[in-house]
Amino acid sequence: MTMNKTEIAQKFITMIPHSRALGMELTHVGEGEAHIEMPYDARFVGDPETGVISGGAVSALMDTCCGAAAMSHPSSPAGTATIDLRIDYMRAAQPGQTIRAKAECYHITRSVAFVRATAFDDDDANPVATANGTFTVEAS
Amino acid sequence: MARQKPEPMQVVKQRRDAALNALVQGVPYIQFLGIQFDRRGDELTALLPFDEKLIGNPMLPALHGGVTAAFLETTAVIGLSWASLWEDIEAGKFDAADLSAGHLPRLPKTIDFSVDYLRSGLPRDAYARARVNRSGRRYASVHVEAWQDRREKLFAQATGHFLMPSRDD
Numbered sequence: 001m002t003m004n005k006t007e008i009a010q011k012f013i014t015m016i017p018h019s020r021a022l023g024m025e026l027t028h029v030g031e032g033e034a035h036i037e038m039p040y041d042a043r044f045v046g047d048p049e050t051g052v053i054s055g056g057a058v059s060a061l062m063d064t065c066c067g068a069a070a071m072s073h074p075s076s077p078a079g080t081a082t083i084d085l086r087i088d089y090m091r092a093a094q095p096g097q098t099i100r101a102k103a104e105c106y107h108i109t110r111s112v113a114f115v116r117a118t119a120f121d122d123d124d125a126n127p128v129a130t131a132n133g134t135f136t137v138e139a140s
Numbered sequence: 141m142a143r144q145k146p147e148p149m150q151v152v153k154q155r156r157d158a159a160l161n162a163l164v165q166g167v168p169y170i171q172f173l174g175i176q177f178d179r180r181g182d183e184l185t186a187l188l189p190f191d192e193k194l195i196g197n198p199m200l201p202a203l204h205g206g207v208t209a210a211f212l213e214t215t216a217v218i219g220l221s222w223a224s225l226w227e228d229i230e231a232g233k234f235d236a237a238d239l240s241a242g243h244l245p246r247l248p249k250t251i252d253f254s255v256d257y258l259r260s261g262l263p264r265d266a267y268a269r270a271r272v273n274r275s276g277r278r279y280a281s282v283h284v285e286a287w288q289d290r291r292e293k294l295f296a297q298a299t300g301h302f303l304m305p306s307r308d309d
Contacts, residue, residue: 018204054169060206082205
């Protein structure tokens with residue numbers, strides 16, 4: 001009868017028009033954890049000379065992944081909204097490769113969820129970007 | 141001798157618009173989001189026309205936080221690039237035909253970007269302006285503000301640091 005958190009999060013992601021527009025796929029959701037992939041797409045290129053994906057598209061991926069991690073936390077009753085999100089860009093993602101984001105909600109209060117995330121391309125040893133954000137905890 | 145006669149207005153406008161178009165049209169992601177730039181002299185205002193695919197929360201509905209971040213970051217990168225190229229554009233060092241043919245100036249690279257979400261983005265057009273607070277040879281710091289209906293009622297703001305493209309090419 002009742003859907004569990006994983007199902008709710010999964011359903012929620014596919015219902016977000018912008019996440020769908022960017023081709024995002026939720027590959028894992030745990031208690032306060034989420035993994036989302038975004039396949040390479042020429043429409044999302046930010047640097048036409050090199051074919052590197054735009055920082056803006058990576059931001060959208062990070063925001064979605066962090067939001068999903070916040071919502072999937074056992075202490076989070078319902079939806080969430082971003083309060084603040086900071087992204088550090090370590091290097092350019094390899095053109096042609098899928099970008100995979102992993103987010104973790106490492107602390108939550110009645111009002112605020114604290115989340116961090118890392119994004120990789122095919123090279124697992126060198127992150128493309130990291131993010132740190134705070135999200136609202138909405139009453140159910 | 142008296143001062144030089146100013147250039148005809150159309151020549152000046154054409155040169156500035158060609159440079160701005162070349163900068164904006166060349167980036168696929170700007171086209172994907174549908175961002176446009178309105179120019180008044182050297183001042184740029186970014187416009188994000190509303191579209192269904194920009195929605196993040198279909199229940200409210202509200203703009204996706206990622207869209208807001210991307211809109212602000214695009215405004216910052218183009219605003220910074222535009223400001224740093226302005227002198228060259230004015231000096232006529234940019235050949236418009238060459239620019240439109242795809243020989244674009246390299247864009248600044250984002251080092252970090254921090255977005256402050258002040259209120260949820262409504263399902264309608266959004267606007268943004270960037271202010272370059274510091275622009276050195278290698279690094280720059282840019283602040284961006286975004287609003288929808290009222291200029292003074294921001295729905296998001298952001299600060300970012302950027303690595304400037306090397307200018308020896």
